Amino acid sequence: MHIARVPGLDCVDLVAPGTAGLGTAFGVTDPALLCNTSVDVTSLKAQGPSDFLDYLAARGHSVGPDDFVPRSLVGQYCRERLSRALRQLQARGVEVRRIARHATGVTPAPDGHGYRVALRDGDTVTGTDIALCLGADELVLPPALRPFDGHPRLIDSPYPTERLRRLPEDARVLVLGSKLSAIDTALILCRVPGRRITLVSPSAVLPAVRTRLRRMPVTRLSEADWNSLDPQDPALDTRIARLLLKAVHGCAAPGAAPRAHVTGLAEELLRLETQLARDRTIPWQDVIAELIDGLNTHVRDWDPEQRDALLLRCKRLISRYISAIPLSNAQRLLSFLDSGQLTVASWSPEEIRPTADGWQVRLPDGGEERFSHVVAATGFRAPRLSVTDGGLRIGSGDGPVPDIGNDLRLRLAPSGPPERIWALGACAGSRYPIVNYLRASAQHAATVAAQLFPPVTASSGRTSS
Template identity: 55%
Template sequence: MSKQIVIIGGGATAVSAFAHLAGSSGVERVTFVAPGPIGLGTAFGTTDPALLCNTSVDVTALKADGRSDFLDYLASRGHPAHRADFAPRYLVGQYCRERFWQYSDTARRAGTRVTHIRDRAVAIDRHTDADTDTDATAYRVALAGGGSVTGTDILFCAGADNPVLPPELRPYAGHPRLMATPYPSHKLRRLPADARVLVLGTKLSAIDAAVTLCRTGNRRTVMTSPSGMLPAVRNRLVRPAAPRLRQDVWAALAASGTPEGPADDTALDRTVARELLSAIRAGAPGARVARPRLSGRPATLLREERHRAAAGRIPWEDVMAELIDTVNAQVSRWRADVRARVLPRYRALMTRYISAFPLRNATLLDGWLTEGRLRVAPRYPERMEPSGTGWSVRWPDGTTETFDHIVCASGYRVAPLTTTATGVRIGGGAADGAAVEADDAGPRPEILETLRIRLRPDGPAERIWALGAGAGARFPIVNYLRAAAQHAAVVADQLGQYSPGTTEPLAERTAL
């Protein structure tokens, strides 16, 4: 029996999975299930040339190994790109879309039928096909439109495209002056040139919102978030010429982090700090390595970091790509309770430095902050409620301010998977940011190191794989195309090792 692969999702992760499978023998068909065009997901589906990647061309490719395929794509289209550049995100979307067509040709030449069903998947259930004479497990993917499609292997690549509406704004979901997400950015560009806009968020999508709002007109934009911190500033995120992190030391961290291990969390923190410092110093001998900054006035910090970046004095930036790979590879092997205990302590650090943003955007923000067109509020509002045609916002110091619009840039959630008697239910899908929490109620499947899911602790690994953001319960850093491309390679390797209807693969590649 040949493989019938269903890829749920149509963003960069889905295309990366396809890139690793196209041309393989024994694949009868690949069916994409995604409501929109393949290749154009949330982050890279933009058409706005002002919205930049925060990852360099070097690590923003559909295949993680070797020379950057995105760099080759840009060069072949006449774009003067360097591997350290932060490309506009719409170019990544075009790259994914064109590669999708190319890989479709490759697959068809190998005898694989490629189809795209424009719908959302709402459930995956085990299903035995009475028409086949094998007892091989197949899966039925139920669609929101009422139809279904079956497959022997299911790749869940649905990204994180459910906008998060902060709880205090949920009663106002659908309000005409409340935007659940800053995308598509033309919605923001259409706001009146003198609008007063509150942006909820201070991370990458909030920076996109500020760039879109402040670039034209004379709008007054205020950014606010519970942390009040902007990401750090960087010049590049590229793979190092030679490794600087000692994998044996990082591999031993899990043991030192377990309650019964030889050392406590303090020892783990010390090891992490020592290893990072020595890796940073190895690349920048004699450089002063400043302590990570997780508090302070955002505008002052931004100015300092912008100047340091412009002067080429960001010694930590060339360790980041290797650090992300290392953390994903090592932490995914830790026990779930160790991950749950250790990772939250590092969350703020990872958010600020691993998701640092490009100098070009930092320079724009600094300029608008200086001109007074942009402000980063030191605190998060105590209350936000509709008032007249706009919003009344009360700050913790007791003052009240009015805004014409509120734009949520408070992050995205992955479509929640909950287990059912025969498979999983896929929640989410509300474009207005209405809470996905209700969809979330119920037991979660476990994501194994192989990226396969298991419905119950004593159950078998299903032939359902979670890639990209869907694997976030196992891998700490998934909002990154390189991580998704690494997942795609791991899954393709496992799929290549066996056929449906035969016994399970002899060995499963797990290491990233």
């Protein structure tokens, strides 16, 4: 979409093994699986009114900017917007090719003009400009489960969700994880009353509960606030906490004193936070979109070690708010907890052994439990990018990680020139703190499109990206 109007393009090659819009998050078909971001920020255009809201309104959906819609609608939106962008390119005479393959690396072309992208089957594609938009869909299987990869009673990812739906009506399921994909798993499995689901993780911390994640008309964290933060300051964490509290107080109703509730058993916290969200007394939620944009704009320039250390320290303070769940999902989870169908527990298995009819699991206290199935809902990561002798490797390799600039351009050597290779979305996670968010990918796409204009023309006169 962002390059559809860039002049001077000759050819656009889209290299991806699957269909755009049918990925892990937005390729789901189950209407119960909602976005945890409101329509306002779930847009392929990061600036101005929500393009996603326009898209939905034009098709008769009665939704507003605050609503959380089924993720399948985002997939449909992405597919239609891509088709429209490709038609616009073709109408201008730009050649468009879809190459349904897997890229494994990028190397500078031998003639010094542009790059060669290596494909898994041994072929190559060439281009003058390369945008790496590889997302984060590599599975992270916990070490205890790795020996059983491929076992018929081990579901290595909740997506696609058909495998969950096919489980027996009386299944007793152990779900490893307590974040968004574990919650998706519980929402799908608990629809059948006979099933019993246990969600476990060492922390058993569930995401917080919100009624919206959207941009707000008033800024609560000013440029001056961000600029006042010094990564070397020993009191940095306190300063950040104070700024956040000031911002949250600014969003609270007059006279209200919002309190953070960050401790307690998962179920107690969910109950409390669901009630607060029902009462609309969760002013923190109106700081989150601004906080994410602010972190991505201001903290990206910090020294990487200081930035990573800060984010690690602040994780407990902010991560469950950044990835909070919609109130409607929280209410459904509570009803499953109340009926006894769902349990959330804070342990991780000491040992998992397959048996004739399922799994025998040893708990840290020495106790044993039996489950019919195990689901790994332990998250996804971006493919590793690493520098090799001749260029860049995608997905494997133990070479150094390439440096990514604020402009998203990669450097293959620390003192080398920036390449015309850009890392977008999750690929830019070593530079941008919050990337697992469609809005971040949209912001990155706008950044890259701005740099492609005016375009660089190879000696062949052909510009391909």
